[in-house]
Amino acid sequence: MTEDKKILVYGADWCADCHRTTELFDQHAIKYDYKDIDSDEALKAEMLALVAGKNVIPTVVLTDGTTLQEPTNDELLAVLKIRSEVDPAATLPSHEVIIIGAGPAALSAAIYTTREDIETLLFERGVVGGLAAVTDKIDNYPGFPDGVEGLTLADDLRRQAERFGAVIELGEVTAIFDEGKYKRLETTSGDMLARVVLIATGSDYKKINVPGEVEYYARGVHYCATCDGAFYRAKRLVVVGGGNSAIQEAIFLTRFASHIDLLVRSTIKASDVLKQELKAFVEAGKMSIHLNTTTDEIIGENRVVTKVLGTKDGQKVEFPTDGVFVFVGLEPNSQFLRTTPILLDAIGFVMTDHNLQTNMPGVFAAGDIRSGATMQIASATGEGATAALKIREYLEGFPHPVQN
């Protein structure tokens, strides 16, 4: 009796792309032998011999001996010529709504969708709660007269969404394809389908692009005061930026630092309350403000930051310091959309119509990622709720979305 020749998949348990590959085969009822190269050195050697030493998984060996390394699902489907025979909805995991991100906009949208019994899956690649979760204290979110810790707010939003049945998956969406009735998402958990997608990936702290910034990243140059501030007890710090978050983070850092030089390119653009608070720290000698001062270079010795060079009114200035915290605004997390037809503005924020829908029907955007967003948590939660209601309209109108 001869055994049917089977496809071989060399992989490892920790390899997300390997799972994606085997899942694809499972969905299409394609038989394969899975070889865990971590379990046996001999299997690894066997694989390396087949692919001229290229140590990459998954490595797929087809029945005719062809090898494919790290193939996308599309490549595999094309090679196996099964694409046209299958209805994607019948084989790929499918969801009513997939929300990309799990910050305030995403979680608020999920509270609304799941509460209306619209099945919803969220994808988060970093921290549930997003930037809000790494913010020390949020003072301007309505309903919290004494302010609220970012972590607490994030956790409460998560619990509220989960109470109604929202599911948060830790992973990343890497592409979105419009396949008509369904959108197909490439994710770290494999391909999946959704009738509606909400992009709520938010934004991240921007870099200043000066010499020394990359070299001393996390070794003297930081972007998260709540994460890294504790390393600067009784040390001198430079904070770069003059907006609300720069001022707020600088004030937070005073609990550790002996002194802070605040370098502001033009003037301070923060709320009056923060300006008042700031004034108290300046008067107490904890902080010095340097307006019209650019940050030109971060200098160090023996891998430790020692000073920051700047320019004030055309004159070179120097600030001796042990570390630098940068808060100069936000940039959109839209890298993964650049290869899709979804329209972005010049900076990379997602363009939407008045229904918060993008130019790809069934794909919506809300919160910091949306072009025109105000970068406020209150706005993000409001937009999340609005998007959820627009999504419901879209789903109810399917396949003839209500035009309003």
Place this chain on the structure above:
Amino acid sequence: MPKNVTIFTTNTCGYCQMVKKYLGAKGVVYEEVNLDIYPERQAEAINLSGAMTVPVTVVTQHDDSRDVIVGYNLARLAPAVA
């Protein structure tokens, strides 16, 4: 399961919570060193990670090989504690 897991954290760090939550969900027992409570152990965290940041997760396997994972990095954390 590894032999030993230690996490360096601070009170205010959101990513630290995420690492602890992940380990908790996987049933991994860990020791937490909160640098707000034990600032004297800061140098230890810096030496291990080469960075002035938290979380730093040190995973020691049964053969005493060691993974040092900086930040909330599931791609490295998940296989290390599997």
